[in-house]
Amino acid sequence: MAAKPQSLRPLASLLRPRSAYRCQQHQQQPQFRSYSAAPPGARLNGTVNYDTTSILNHTSKTALSNPELPENVRTGPTKSINLYTAVNEAMRHALQTDERVLVFGEDIQFGGVFRCTMNLNEDFGTERVFNTPLSEQGLIGFAIGAASEGMRPIAEIQFADYVYPAFDQLINECAKMRYRAGKTDMHCGGLVVRMPAGVVGHGALYHSQSPEVLFTHVPGLRVIIPRSPIQAKGLLLAAIACNDPCIFLEPKILYRAAKEHVPVGGYTLPLDKAEILKTGSDVTVVSYGTPLYTCEAAIQKAEKDLGCSVELIDLRTIYPWDRETILNSVRKTGRAIVVHESMQNAGVGAEVAATIQEGAFTRLEAPVKRVAGWATFTGLAYEQFVIPDVARVYDAIKKIIEY
Amino acid sequence: MSLRHGIRRIPVGRALQASTYTQPSITPSIPRSWQRWSSAAVSPASERILFPGALNSKLTNDLEFTSPSTAEAIPTFRVMDQDGVVINNERGVGTTDEEAVTLYTQMVLLSIMDTIMFEAQRQGRLSFYMASAGEEAITIGASSALDIGDVVFCQYRETGVYLQRGFTLEQFMSQMFSNHKDVGHGRNMPVHYGSRELNIHTVSSTLATQIPHAAGAAYALKMQNAQRPDLPPRIACTFFGEGAASEGDFHGALNIAATRGSPVIFLCRNNGFAISTPTRDQYRGDGIASRGAGYGIETIRVDGNDIFAVRESIKEARKKTLEDGGKPILVEMMAYRVGHHSTSDDSFAYRQRVEVEDWKRRDNPLTRLRKWLEGRELWNEQKEGELRRKLRKDVLGAFAQAENEMKPALKYAFTDVWENVTEEQKSQVTELLGVLETYPEEYDIEHHEGGLDSLRELVKK
Numbered sequence: 001m002a003a004k005p006q007s008l009r010p011l012a013s014l015l016r017p018r019s020a021y022r023c024q025q026h027q028q029q030p031q032f033r034s035y036s037a038a039p040p041g042a043r044l045n046g047t048v049n050y051d052t053t054s055i056l057n058h059t060s061k062t063a064l065s066n067p068e069l070p071e072n073v074r075t076g077p078t079k080s081i082n083l084y085t086a087v088n089e090a091m092r093h094a095l096q097t098d099e100r101v102l103v104f105g106e107d108i109q110f111g112g113v114f115r116c117t118m119n120l121n122e123d124f125g126t127e128r129v130f131n132t133p134l135s136e137q138g139l140i141g142f143a144i145g146a147a148s149e150g151m152r153p154i155a156e157i158q159f160a161d162y163v164y165p166a167f168d169q170l171i172n173e174c175a176k177m178r179y180r181a182g183k184t185d186m187h188c189g190g191l192v193v194r195m196p197a198g199v200v201g202h203g204a205l206y207h208s209q210s211p212e213v214l215f216t217h218v219p220g221l222r223v224i225i226p227r228s229p230i231q232a233k234g235l236l237l238a239a240i241a242c243n244d245p246c247i248f249l250e251p252k253i254l255y256r257a258a259k260e261h262v263p264v265g266g267y268t269l270p271l272d273k274a275e276i277l278k279t280g281s282d283v284t285v286v287s288y289g290t291p292l293y294t295c296e297a298a299i300q301k302a303e304k305d306l307g308c309s310v311e312l313i314d315l316r317t318i319y320p321w322d323r324e325t326i327l328n329s330v331r332k333t334g335r336a337i338v339v340h341e342s343m344q345n346a347g348v349g350a351e352v353a354a355t356i357q358e359g360a361f362t363r364l365e366a367p368v369k370r371v372a373g374w375a376t377f378t379g380l381a382y383e384q385f386v387i388p389d390v391a392r393v394y395d396a397i398k399k400i401i402e403y
Numbered sequence: 404m405s406l407r408h409g410i411r412r413i414p415v416g417r418a419l420q421a422s423t424y425t426q427p428s429i430t431p432s433i434p435r436s437w438q439r440w441s442s443a444a445v446s447p448a449s450e451r452i453l454f455p456g457a458l459n460s461k462l463t464n465d466l467e468f469t470s471p472s473t474a475e476a477i478p479t480f481r482v483m484d485q486d487g488v489v490i491n492n493e494r495g496v497g498t499t500d501e502e503a504v505t506l507y508t509q510m511v512l513l514s515i516m517d518t519i520m521f522e523a524q525r526q527g528r529l530s531f532y533m534a535s536a537g538e539e540a541i542t543i544g545a546s547s548a549l550d551i552g553d554v555v556f557c558q559y560r561e562t563g564v565y566l567q568r569g570f571t572l573e574q575f576m577s578q579m580f581s582n583h584k585d586v587g588h589g590r591n592m593p594v595h596y597g598s599r600e601l602n603i604h605t606v607s608s609t610l611a612t613q614i615p616h617a618a619g620a621a622y623a624l625k626m627q628n629a630q631r632p633d634l635p636p637r638i639a640c641t642f643f644g645e646g647a648a649s650e651g652d653f654h655g656a657l658n659i660a661a662t663r664g665s666p667v668i669f670l671c672r673n674n675g676f677a678i679s680t681p682t683r684d685q686y687r688g689d690g691i692a693s694r695g696a697g698y699g700i701e702t703i704r705v706d707g708n709d710i711f712a713v714r715e716s717i718k719e720a721r722k723k724t725l726e727d728g729g730k731p732i733l734v735e736m737m738a739y740r741v742g743h744h745s746t747s748d749d750s751f752a753y754r755q756r757v758e759v760e761d762w763k764r765r766d767n768p769l770t771r772l773r774k775w776l777e778g779r780e781l782w783n784e785q786k787e788g789e790l791r792r793k794l795r796k797d798v799l800g801a802f803a804q805a806e807n808e809m810k811p812a813l814k815y816a817f818t819d820v821w822e823n824v825t826e827e828q829k830s831q832v833t834e835l836l837g838v839l840e841t842y843p844e845e846y847d848i849e850h851h852e853g854g855l856d857s858l859r860e861l862v863k864k
Contacts (some may be wrong), residue, residue, distance in 0.1 A: 099630075127626065133662055138655020141615025142663075145639075148604060148616060149554060149623035165651065172609045173616070179819045180607060182587040184599040189822060219820045243822040272826075320825040 037201075037384065044390040047297045055277060055296055056228055056260040063230060063261035068275075073267045081262050084255040086229035087116045087194070090236040091154060093266040095124045098152060100190070101240065103129045105139060105156025113158060114196055114255050140166035144174050144188045144245075152190035152240055160197035160249060161209045174245045175220030189243030192236070196252035197225070198290050198341055199378055199387050208378040210289075210342035215247045216319035216351070222246045222271060223318040225289040228254070229262045234269030235316065242271060251290040274322035276329065280311035283397055284329040286352055287339040288315040291388055295339055298393035308401050318348055326352060327359040334365035335400045341387050344372035366403035369396045477692045479704045479737055482711035485766050487774025489711075496711040497718065500781055506547060506710060507772050507782070510539040512794045513563050514769060516572075517742070519798050520579065520593075524746040528806065529579055531593045533560055537708075537741035540768030541672050542642070543567045544713030545736075549640055549721060554620050555603045556613035556641040559594055560672065564642065568601040572797060576805030583852045584808055588815035610643070611650035614669065617641030618660035618731070621667035625729045628666075638666040638724045640717075645735075646677020648691045657698040660731035666724035668717065669700075669733045672707065674740035679753040692735040700733050707736035708768045711775075741767070810850045812857035824861060832862050 038046030050056065057063035060078040081089070094101045103120055109131040111118035121129040132139040136157055143155040157163045163170075170193070178187035199208045215223045222244050226232035232250065239246035277292065278299070285295050292314055299310045311329050315321055330336045336356050338349035349370035356368050371388045378386055452460045482496055483489045489496060498506070517534035524532045535542060542563025549555070555564055565575070573584070578596050581589030587597060587605065597605025604616065621639035628636040647653060648671055660667050671691040675682055688694065695702025701723060705716045713736060720732040739762045743750045750759070776782035817828050824832075836858050839846055848854050 130663070133655070133658045135651070135655035135658060137651050138615050138618075138659045141612060141652055141656060142619035142622065142659050145556075145616030145619025145621070146623040147619075149620040149639075150627070151623045153619070168609060169612060169615070169652075172607060173612050176607070177605075178822070180587060180591055180595070181597050181599075181605045182585070182590060182815070182819060184586050184597050184605065186597065186599055186604055187819075187822075222821070320821070320827055323826065 038389075042391075044298065044301055044394050045384070047301070047390055048293045049297075050257045050259070050293070053293055053296055055292055056258060057230060058260065060261045063263065066230065068234070068269055068273075069263060069267055073263045073265045077264045078261040079264055080259060081229055082254075082256050082259040083226075083229045083232050083250065084114055084116045086233040086262050087236060087250060087255075088118055088120070089262070090233045090240070090266075091117065091120060092123070093233075094152070094154070094237060094240045095120065095128060097266065098240075100150060100152045101128070102146060102151055102153045103156070104132050104143075104153065105194075106132060106134055106158050108156050112156065114252060116194070116250075116255075117156070136162055136164075136166040137169050140169040140193065141173070143191050143193070144169060144177070147188035147191040147245070148177065148186055152192075154192045154194060154240065157193060157195040159207055159209075159252075160195040160211050161206045163193075163195055163211060166193075167214075170215070170221070170247070171218055175218045177220075178244075179220060187243070188245050190240070191245040192239045192248050193246070194236075194248045194250060196255070197249040198251040198253060199383055200253045201383065202380065203378065203383075204380040205377050208383070210249070210340070210373075212247070212249055212318050213342055213347050216321075216348060220244070222320065223249070224271065224316065225249045225251065225318060226316070227251075227289055227292050227314050228258050229260050231269060231314075231316065233262055234267050235271070237266055238268035238271050241268060246271075249289070253290055269316075271317050272320065272322060274316055274325040275314045276311060276325070277314055278310070278312040280309040280333065282308040282333055283310045283335040283337060283400055284313060284326070284333045285310055285337045285339060285393070285397070286313045286315060286326055288318060288348075289341070291339045291341055291393075294388060294390055295393050298390045298397060301390070302394050302397040306398060306401060308397065310397060315348070315352075321352075323355055323359070327356065330356050330360045331363045334363050335403075336364075337369045337371060337393070337396045337400060339371045339388050339393055339396075340373070342373055343375055344370050345375055347372055366400045369400050371396045471688060471693070474689070476689050477702070477704045477735075479706050480712050480716055481706035481709045482715060483709055483771065483775055485708075485771060487771050487776075487778055489775070496775075497715050498711060500779065502547075503772065503776060504781055506543055507769070507776060508790060508794075509543050509563070509566055510710075510769050510772065511790055512798075513539050513543065513566055515791065515794045516562070516575065516798050519795070519802065521742075521746060523802070529593060529746075531746055532579070533562075533594045533745045534742040535560055535562055537762070537767065538672055538674060538736075538738045539563055540710035540713050540772070541670075541707045541736045541738060544710040545640070545642075545670060545717045548714045548717035550635065550637065552602060552635060552637045553721075554617075554624065554637065554639045555601075556617045556620070556639065557596075557603060557606050558610065558613060558643045558647060558672075559606050559608070560644070561606075561642045562594065562596075565596050565598065565601065565603060568598070568603065570596060570598060570601060572801035573805065574598075576801045577808065580805045580808065581810065582805055582808035583811045584805070585811065588819075589811040590815070611647040611652035611656075614641050614643055614647070614650075614652050615656035615659065617667045617669070618656045618663070618665045621660065621665035621724075621729070621731070622663050625664070625666050628725075628729075636666075636725050638668065638721060640668040640670060642670050642672060644677060645671055645673040645675075645682060645691050646680060646685055648694070649677075649685060657694070657700060657731065657733065661698045661700050664727070664729040665731055666729040667731045668720050668724060669731060670717075671733070671735045672738060673735055674707075674738040676740050676744065676750070676754075678744040678748060679750070681754075690735055690737075692733065695733040698731075698733075700731050702733040702735070704735045704737065707738035708766050708771055710768060710772050738768075739766075809852045812853045813848070813851050813855070814853075814857040814861045817861060829862050832858055836862065 063078050064074045108117040109121045143153040146153045197210045226235045338352045353368035520532045523529045542561045546564040546567035577584035579593040595606040617639040624637045692702045692704040
């Protein structure tokens with residue numbers, strides 16, 4: 001483990017997404033060096049606009065019109081907050097309403113390197129909100145033990161890139177505990193492992209990874225990736241209430257970039273349902289997390305240029321996943337594209353594509369397309385060439401229609 | 404409230420959100436020396452260093468490295484000698500005569516079960532077994548010194564813990580034969596027992612992973628103890644071998660337990676071998692006990708062949724874990740693994756038969772306790788013979804019964820992965836049913852309780 005880049009950890013605060021990402025990226029002049037940005041003349045890339053995207057609820061009214069919200073929440077107040085604040089509010093709500101909830105991880109006591117745990121220590125005390133030593137396997141093992149004796153621990157891994165020392169604990173212990181215990185019913189349900197994931201513009205090899213598929217291969221775990229503040233709050237509270245251990249990956253670029261009206265009260269969102277963000281009749285685009293914004297921008301351009309109608313679906317829970325919603329959509333449109341940041345090989349796209357060809361083969365007009373990270377790493381200077389962008393999603397829509 | 408940025412700002416709502424767990428009694432006690440560094444810097448005249456990472460270290464002009472080889476080895480605590488004679492009668496053995504006889508009976512039972520199951524595996528009637536020979540006093544003695552409410556995490560060579568806590572012969576045999584009475588639904592390899600009633604978590608084959616669990620469980624118990632002061636306090640105890648202590652889990656666990664003040668006993672069974680690897684290839688320090696100081700954990704080394712020493716040390720360790728608001732204790736129990744690692748191992752490939760025979764003859768936890776019992780005229784050859792005949796019969800009876808039970812229902816292949824069976828699992832069960840129905844001659848279904856109906860029931864739900 002000597003190779004672990006300890007020296008980068010103090011830099012973690014510098015790696016937080018800047019407000020520069022809130023608007024059109026190519027028009028911004030960030031104060032730090034921009035390693036990966038679209039050129040000024042780009043028509044497709046750089047058109048993600050978090051201030052106007054329809055994925056985010058810019059008004060209280062649209063936020064509260066969400067039919068998945070419980071009635072009492074739909075009549076309550078909202079507040080415009082970003083994703084890290086939504087995560088913070090979910091944990092605050094959980095700490096307030098369930099005395100079994102604990103929050104811990106490396107550097108979380110002062111608020112965390114992404115500010116997700118701000119003021120939780122001050123408000124709930126060091127018995128419930130505390131720093132752990134720097135050992136991912138130690139802190140996840142600790143969390144499993146606490147959950148197995150009735151607590152509901154929320155353990156933070158500082159970056160998803162650093163979860164691997166805890167891999168054995170998550171795969172061999174966390175996931176299998178209920179199964180091997182059988183009738184004794186000893187399990188670690190109630191455990192939520194939070195971790196920031198995904199690219200952020202300057203994270204390079206060890207601050208950019210999206211390792212969700214390493215966990216979607218493991219029965220017993222639930223893998224969740226929210227797309228927005230409302231989703232983050234509701235899905236995180238659902239994960240905390242869930243009796244299965246959950247891996248909760250937070251797209252770190254959205255921590256500050258994604259801001260929307262979020263109900264002030266506590267609520268949960270379903271952990272077994274994908275959500276159709278936009279209906280369409282010719283192509284189904286399936287994605288989750290940050291690339292949904294990329295997809296939305298690409299769809300806008302494609303619909304305008306090509307005169308097609310595209311359906312956009314957010315998986316939300318990557319495993320177990322809502323196969324029915326996807327299959328129903330593809331049976332309608334006949335074409336499917338899966339988009340994700342993590343590598344294409346044996347990725348979520350492979351599973352979704354295989355399921356589609358098994359469940360909707362006779363309705364397909366074209367082979368299922370995957371737009372994903374290439375089989376390489378996120379080299380600092382190459383991020384925009386490696387991660388799906390608007391141009392690649394646009395091109396996929398164009399090609400699948402022309403097939 | 405969430406838009407605050409200054410971490411030092413006093414939260415307005417704090418008074419309204421009083422936590423249940425704010426009792427000062429459960430706040431981990433932080434030694435004064437740890438608090439001091441933040442308020443003082445080293446002054447030129449200071450004789451001691453005040454860097455945040457080292458406590459109260461004296462400044463020196465001598466260029467000297469600390470050398471572990473010059474330090475005296477940590478002593479080994481014992482209550483009676485190899486002949487079963489108590490060394491200090493004033494201290495006593497902390498055990499009544501009746502208790503001692505019961506403990507001896509349990510040790511003999513464990514040893515008889517080991518012999519029979521090992522042989523059964525050799526005959527092909529069982530897939531796997533792990534014997535406890537040489538470590539009977541550690542598991543049975545330690546278990547007898549804990550409360551039944553204490554939560555135990557085992558490695559795999561702790562059959563004695565289950566036995567002492569009340570796991571029945573029927574339960575052992577049902578687990579080992581994976582029959583329908585096994586609480587684990589026939590999912591685990593033999594000797595991977597678990598019991599909620601007895602507060603012992605199910606064994607997993609992975610080494611050392613249970614050690615941080617014990618640290619976290621102990622922290623949960625600490626909070627629950629504080630919440631219910633009217634109930635007897637509970638602690639956690641985890642068993643592991645000296646080989647497992649090389650895993651990162653061990654280090655992570657001791658460190659986090661120390662910083663969080665978890666009331667947990669880390670009980671290392673140092674039996675000299677990790678499968679074939681002798682301790683000289685496993686570590687170079689003074690056993691596992693020497694590591695305690697590195698984590699700021701109080702530690703004791705104990706003669707694991709002396710059941711009274713085992714019991715006395717665990718009783719004291721248990722008491723200590725509940726002091727100062729809760730803290731971990733490390734106990735290293737010394738033993739010699741007389742048996743093979745498992746039924747898959749032939750230890751004479753890496754150690755001399757004479758060495759093992761020598762150990763068996765020279766010192767052994769059973770004979771040592773027997774000598775003590777005989778010294779007090781509580782035991783004799785006749786009692787020994789009667790006991791062994793009876794226990795052998797009991798074990799063989801449970802063995803025969805369990806071997807002939809039905810296998811568990813097939814639905815248990817799929818349940819308990821998640822809390823509820825998923826849509827994906829249901830579609831796979833349907834697919835499996837199709838194959839089983841199409842090719843019935845290819846599968847043994849009738850020996851499973853409920854046959855195919857148990858799978859159909861799963862899909863119907």
